[in-house]
Amino acid sequence: MTVEFIEIARYPYILIVALLLVGLYGMTVKRNLLKKVIGMTIFQTSIYLLFIQGATKQGATIPVLDPALGNEDPTLYMNPLPQVIVLTALVVGVAITAVALSLLVLLYRRYGTLDEVELLRRMKEQAS
């Protein structure tokens, strides 16, 4: 049996998957709600990176057809679409984070903690 090494071009993907898992870990295991939100952000970032990585091309240039810039070979263009997607997704992600943070602020003001267990306990206390 021969030992197969993973192709060098795949390392970024492995890192992306690792990042994704770190994010999910943070969201599920951490008790602090702020850390959960951080996990969420890491998770989302890994997806953006996947888009960027998938569109990467060695030695590519901007996709503008203008001889003045020296770009005459369309095969050298960088595909702009994934980057545009990421730009949009980033905005969405920021908005989600903003809403999450505002909820956290609200919770902290009400209960004085962001620890999930403690928070639920205090919530129950206040209710009764």
Next chain:
Amino acid sequence: MSQIPALIPTSLLLFALVSLLVGLRSARGAQLLAVAGMLFAFGVSALGLREVAFGGDTLRYAVGNWLPPIGIEFVFDSLAAYMTTLLTFTGAVVTVYAPKALAAETDGRQGMVYPSMLLVLAGLTGMCVTGDIFNLYVFLEVAALAAYALLALGERGAPVATLRYLLFGAVGGGFYLLGVAYLYFAAGTLNMAELATLLPELQESRAVIVAAVLMVLGLAIKMALFPMHFWLPDVYTNTASVPAALIAPIMTKVSAYAIIRLWLDVFPPGFFTEGVPIAAAIGWFSAAGILYGSVLAIAQHDYRRMLAYSSVGQLGYIGLGIGLANPIAMVGALLHIVNHAFMKGLLFMVGGVIKLRTGRTRIPEFVGIGRAMPWTMVAFTIGALAMVGIPPTAGFFSKWYLLLGSAEAGAWVWFAVIVASSLLSAIYFFRVIEMIYRDPERDSAVKDREPVEADGAPVSMAVPIGIMAGGIMVAGIFNVLIVRALLESVVAPLAGGG
């Protein structure tokens, strides 16, 4: 190029902006603008619906005049028309209903609620009209963001529940986006129509399979398909009546719609049933969800929590229709989207009235409401009967088509689940009906309970409730019109591929 597809979400966005500005000053003005916006969008949808159903043409709009597959395309076909009409209709009804309940349950600027409602609708209708899988993600998150803001209103537990929903929703959205990435790298386009022509050759590709699984998984989380429903009961229980009445009937359904859209119009016929058994998986999870949701609903004492678990079960019907993979069952699933929207909308609105007039939310405390507000309770009874599936209410027909579908597919376990679930829902709904009509004076079991002394529903709430109750009956008796005009063409792709 028709303006109708673009007009629906953009008009809602525009109205959201204006009503935000007005809402800073006057909640009343914001509400009127919101009603106007929803009605306008509903009118446009209905116009488009008429063209699609009777003209037989799909309406298309290329955003910024960038023709597809390069630009984003809005497509208004039967399915989209069906969905947007339902969404805007429900939205308008709930917005009319809103002010009294909001005034009672929230403090602060109620004017800010209406722009959020419009934004939710803009996002959801956008999901329905878009012909671009990434654009769908954006609209999905637009709707979700506005929904988080709305749902955080309400009782003390609401922000925590909403934060959990947000985290789950982010994962769901993330998975969907991940799927989009895979699909894009495999096929090189995001346009649904273009994908549909390219994917048949790529269906063996691992990237496409992974993409399909991830996208469906992401949407299933958003749809609260069992066992990814954890976030739902807490959210619906704790939030205020208005967000519940707006979001519970339609939000999760649109994610179900997105799954159906992917299946029917993006991935090649048979892809979800043969290569990867996605449909079967959805079906089994749904069947389990129906039983789980119904059983847990029986165990609840809080009215809203009961409805929330009932939603988990009812979403299972839609999932079951997807899982059965034949036209008649899919018709059942699609009909159930509308039927359940009417039923849940009605039931949550009734819950809001009860809370407004009596402050009660626990079922054992509902003693005597039947006498205090007889007509509201007649509407409630219609809604409950529809949930159980008593003909000729709408709820019966979606179950009927699903039964026919499972008989056709020979899926006898699912057949039995559908039959059994009616009995289970009868148990938890008749428990409420019984309590409503009990009379402490003559009934030793409830003699210690304080009967409700309250006025009936105010007109602004009674009318929306009446409309929903009427909708349940009309959608039941005339369901064939909907099926023939719209749904038969929608499910046509299933007829050939099986």
Next chain:
Amino acid sequence: MMDPTFAWQPVVAVFVSAVAAILLSLTGEKRRNLRDSWTILAALIKFGAVFSMVPGVLAGETFEATLVEISPGIEFALRVDAAGILFAMSASFLWILTSFYAFGYMRGGNEVKQTRFFAMLATCLSATIGLCFSANLFTFVVFYEILSIATYPLVTHSGSDKAYAMGRQYLIYAITAGMALVAGMALVWQAAGTLEFQPGGFLDADMGTGMLWAIFLCFAIGFGVKAGVMPLHSWLPNAMIAPTPVSALLHAVAVVKAGVFGFVRLTGYTFGPELMGAIGAAAALAAFAGATILLASFIALTKDDLKARLAYSTVGHLSYIVLGIALLTPQAMLGGAYHMVTHAAMKITLFFCAGAIYVHTGKKKISQLDGIGRQMPLTLAAFTVGAVGLVGVPTVGGFISKWYLAAGAVDAGQLIFLGVFLVSGLLNAAYLLPIATRAFLRTSEDHPVRNEASPLMVVPIAVTMLLALMLGLHPDGIFQFFSIAELIVSDVTGTTFGEGGTP
């Protein structure tokens, strides 16, 4: 666009009471006389519409009305045939009497929630006539379910803890039955691709015995619950907690006979007698029905509560009809069909009497009825006629139906069922006649003077008693029930009857 053959009579007959239900709800308790006149008006119109179709049906005409397509390929449609009109005639005629009786009963007993009561009763009648005239299984099931649900508020009417417990039991049975029907209907659609009733049936043997049995079982559960076939009967005696007019009309005529009528539609118009016999389903049904007749009669003997005894008697007599259908011979079917009418007339008389006694004297137990014949002679005379009729003594309707049932059992070569009919006749005598003898022959100080209940109750009692007698003495008088019953059997089996009901 209106279909040229669209007949208005069935539509009017079905929906007039639904309209009345809405009108009387809007009228309300404050104007109770106006409210109650809606009921009477609807009852008269309903009966008139049904009766107007009798000559046509006997002449071989069918009245059809297609209302709306309700599921692709399935129409919500009414069609009037002999079987439907037989049941519709008895139910709509008895509703007129029950309405008057109910005014007396409800006002005499100062019952609450009368508006809801009359609205639900009217709804039930709409559903009953609707299922009589259903052209296909789907329409039938829709009305069947409406009937189930609309009966629930009537069962829980008294609002007591016990009433709700019974109501809960009733609902569980009714909803299970409804679901079984819907499941069976889905199977029929899958197997046959149609749900349209056809005389002689539309299913055939190449659908596979397994499928046919599955269909049969679903329907047997669905109809068996309402028809009180053991072991699905236990809701019925408990549902007697409802006010007596409800017990009389719904739990002796409309609701329970809806189940029996379901068996008629199942055997005669869905499977067809031949197929029912071929797969052995008829034999199984007959066995259950036969056992029910005997067991119910024995249980009735042990009951001291008058309504409970009548309830078990009903359970037994419903199975007479089911057994008549399941024997599959023309004479047995004729007897079964005719028993639907005769039993209705006799049993409603008995229930009316029980209700009159309760409202007038407050007595519910048989052991308290000593000498009550002196106080209420007319009521108890009517009771005696009804009881004698159920036993099967000639001159009352029950004799004729039992005669044909017994003859049918002989025809079928099933002597064991002949034995069942004879034994149960004796048992009927054993549990019903002592009530009459006790009332008239014993004396008690409780009932010194003669005073009857309100005429609103006594007159309906007298009319139903006369109807029971007429059915025995002149089976084809006025309403022509016997001819209709003959027509049903010849529709289903193709046998035609000569003079006096001999094939």
